Amino acid sequence: MSSQATGSEVRKQRWSRQRRRETAWAYAFLTPAFFFLVVLLLFPIIFAFWISLHDWSLIPRPTPFIGLENYSTALSDALTIKSIKNTFIYTIGAVPISLALSLLLAIVMNQDGLPLRTLFRTTYFIPVITSWVAVSFVWIWMLEPRYGLVNAFLRLIGITGIRWLASPQWALPAIMLVSIWKGLGYNMVLFLAGLQTIPRELMEAARIDGANRWQSFLNITFPLLNPTIVFLTVTAVIGSLQVFTPAVIMTTVQGEAGGPINSTRVMVYHIYSMAFRSNRLGYGAALAFILFVIILVITIIQLRLTQREFEYA
Amino acid sequence: MPTKKAVTSAAHKRRGLTTGLNLGEKLGVGLGLIVLIFGAVWMLLPLVWMISASLMPLSEVIKVPPVWFAPDKYSLANYMEVWSRVGFSRYFFNSAFVAVTITILQLLTSAMAGFAFARYDFPGRNVIFLIILATMMIPFQVIMIPLFIMMARLKLVNTIWGLIVPSMVTAFGVFLMRQFMMGVPRPLLEAARIDGASEPYIFARIMLPLCKPALAALGIFAFLGSWDNFLWPLIIINSQKLWTLPIAMSRFTEQYIAQTHLQMAGASIMFVPILVVFLAMQRNFIEGIALTGLKG
Numbered sequence: 001m002s003s004q005a006t007g008s009e010v011r012k013q014r015w016s017r018q019r020r021r022e023t024a025w026a027y028a029f030l031t032p033a034f035f036f037l038v039v040l041l042l043f044p045i046i047f048a049f050w051i052s053l054h055d056w057s058l059i060p061r062p063t064p065f066i067g068l069e070n071y072s073t074a075l076s077d078a079l080t081i082k083s084i085k086n087t088f089i090y091t092i093g094a095v096p097i098s099l100a101l102s103l104l105l106a107i108v109m110n111q112d113g114l115p116l117r118t119l120f121r122t123t124y125f126i127p128v129i130t131s132w133v134a135v136s137f138v139w140i141w142m143l144e145p146r147y148g149l150v151n152a153f154l155r156l157i158g159i160t161g162i163r164w165l166a167s168p169q170w171a172l173p174a175i176m177l178v179s180i181w182k183g184l185g186y187n188m189v190l191f192l193a194g195l196q197t198i199p200r201e202l203m204e205a206a207r208i209d210g211a212n213r214w215q216s217f218l219n220i221t222f223p224l225l226n227p228t229i230v231f232l233t234v235t236a237v238i239g240s241l242q243v244f245t246p247a248v249i250m251t252t253v254q255g256e257a258g259g260p261i262n263s264t265r266v267m268v269y270h271i272y273s274m275a276f277r278s279n280r281l282g283y284g285a286a287l288a289f290i291l292f293v294i295i296l297v298i299t300i301i302q303l304r305l306t307q308r309e310f311e312y313a
Numbered sequence: 314m315p316t317k318k319a320v321t322s323a324a325h326k327r328r329g330l331t332t333g334l335n336l337g338e339k340l341g342v343g344l345g346l347i348v349l350i351f352g353a354v355w356m357l358l359p360l361v362w363m364i365s366a367s368l369m370p371l372s373e374v375i376k377v378p379p380v381w382f383a384p385d386k387y388s389l390a391n392y393m394e395v396w397s398r399v400g401f402s403r404y405f406f407n408s409a410f411v412a413v414t415i416t417i418l419q420l421l422t423s424a425m426a427g428f429a430f431a432r433y434d435f436p437g438r439n440v441i442f443l444i445i446l447a448t449m450m451i452p453f454q455v456i457m458i459p460l461f462i463m464m465a466r467l468k469l470v471n472t473i474w475g476l477i478v479p480s481m482v483t484a485f486g487v488f489l490m491r492q493f494m495m496g497v498p499r500p501l502l503e504a505a506r507i508d509g510a511s512e513p514y515i516f517a518r519i520m521l522p523l524c525k526p527a528l529a530a531l532g533i534f535a536f537l538g539s540w541d542n543f544l545w546p547l548i549i550i551n552s553q554k555l556w557t558l559p560i561a562m563s564r565f566t567e568q569y570i571a572q573t574h575l576q577m578a579g580a581s582i583m584f585v586p587i588l589v590v591f592l593a594m595q596r597n598f599i600e601g602i603a604l605t606g607l608k609g
Contacts, residue, residue: 022433023433025429025433025512026429026433026435026438027435029425029426029428029429030425030441032421032422032426032482033422033423033425033482033487034426034441034445036422036481037445037482037484037487040460040479040481040482041448041451041456042444044459044460044463045455045456045459047462048455048456048458048459051459105348105349105352108349109349111341111342113338113342114342114345114346115346118596121599122592122595123353123356123357124356125595125599126356126357126360126588126591127359127360129537129587129588129598130587130588131537131540131559131583132541132543133541133558133559133583134580134581134584135359137562137576137579138359138362138363138577138580139359141366141573141576147375147376147377147379147573149358149362149381152378181355181359184352184356192603193603238452242452242453242454244543245541245543245544248543248563249543249562249563252563255567267454268454268544272544275458276461276548281461281462285458285459288455288457288458289455291454291455292454292455295452
């Protein structure tokens with residue numbers, strides 16, 4: 001009896017020593033990442049809110065507390081509203097077209113007996129790996145009204161005179177065009193990976209039952225692809241709301257970005273410009289928080305909506 | 314759901330076409346090929362033109378109608394000018410140094426944290442993981458202003474480390490490595506421990522080699538993200554000698570207005586090294602990215 005008790009005690013002791021050792025190792029492995037995530041992400045977001053409540057500038061001077069004034073200024077400022085509007089137009093224009101096109105291409109590429117599949121996949125992926133800055137400069141010249149290839153093509157089919165980046169009407173669509181071009185390959189690769197997880201038997205069964213291609217797409221492919229569609233939609237929308245590099249580089253004229261009559265002034269550029277060019281860090285932080293809330297709300301709405309779609313069965 | 318009637322009528326139609334099914338499929342493939350080739354041309358054309366224009370003198374670049382190829386006029390003169398006179402050799406080095414350092418730091422911190430989550434049960438495991446997941450949702454734009462102020466206090470503004478520090482850890486990296494390492498069978502690690510292997514040994518010699526696909530994917534993301542980063546360097550760097558390639562591209566064009574041939578050479582300098590690495594390991598590359606998409 002007694003020996004049994006001591007035996008289990010020893011085991012328990014050994015076990016807890018082992019457990020303590022494991023816990024120590026776990027924290028040791030975890031510390032670098034966790035420490036820097038706290039310092040570089042969690043603390044700054046609280047600090048950002050604090051800054052947004054102050055009249056904060058880069059120059060060493062007192063930073064008076066002004067409550068929510070930065071927020072009320074932001075929401076009644078025409079330029080802010082314009083930049084939010086532009087960002088929305090860009091997102092609504094670019095994301096659905098990009099997703100629809102890339103899904104179509106993925107389905108075409110997923111056909112049985114299609115030759116050169118790997119080569120196509122590689123080709124479509126090249127714009128994805130190309131730096132945004134390089135891409136922006138290339139497309140400035142692709143879209144140049146006189147020398148550019150795009151207008152050269154359009155002339156062939158009788159369309160002339162679109163001034164693209166110099167036109168208030170076409171500058172934003174031009175940037176959408178470029179981001180669709182650049183992102184197509186990435187979406188397509190993920191769709192292709194999703195399509196390949198759909199069991200072949202299902203498609204075979206549908207065909208034997210007499211479903212045509214459109215019917216099997218609508219009733220099998222689309223629902224089973226839902227996780228990929230949700231993932232890509234949510235991340236693409238988040239990414240588009242944060243668009244910066246192409247909008248800035250493609251429409252900077254004499255050091256000022258924003259495009260003709262601010263037609264390409266997007267949220268992130270507005271934040272950057274207010275905080276670091278106009279030296280209003282507090283105001284910039286408030287604008288950034290507004291963007292954060294917009295992203296959060298839209299993401300939650302999307303997840304809610306798509307979750308309902310899961311209940312198709 | 315199609316109604317029963319619709320299904321049977323479709324079935325009749327199908328049966329009528331049964332003999333032509335192969336032909337129909339062939340038609341589909343043929344049509345698909347045309348679409349894909351057309352798309353591929355549009356994918357490559359701008360980049361091919363970029364490289365072509367980077368080899369031509371300005372007089373050829375701005376001809377109307379556009380000159381796409383002029384092999385007899387090609388030379389490396391634009392590259393020489395951009396590389397030495399504009400100073401891209403230095404900016405290239407800056408970009409490469411920053412990107413490589415960030416990649417190494419991200420891989421190390423993410424793999425270590427992922428290992429902790431996948432390997433041990435410790436108090437606070439779930440809470441800490443949830444906190445890390447939550448930080449994934451913080452957009453960089455929200456923290457860039459406080460980060461700048463912090464960097465200023467630490468005297469890191471306008472230094473190379475000011476470029477590196479904010480990107481050395483990502484929540485996404487920790488998440489990805491954790492997900493991947495959870496898939497590694499525990500008995501494998503237990504066996505090593507019974508054999509007397511130390512924990513760092515198990516991490517470095519057993520776990521890491523098993524995680525090559527995830528490490529490759531994360532490494533690609535980290536490197537490309539840094540190579541392409543424009544917003545943060547724009548904020549943190551003033552002096553020209555610390556410019557990275559994206560900053561150099563946007564700034565030097567302010568001095569060399571409408572020098573398309575030089576711009577295209579600069580863009581090609583950013584593009585070609587990445588392309589070479591991509592083509593060399595494109596299979597791992599694309600599969601790694603598909604992996605992150607499905608797990609993320």
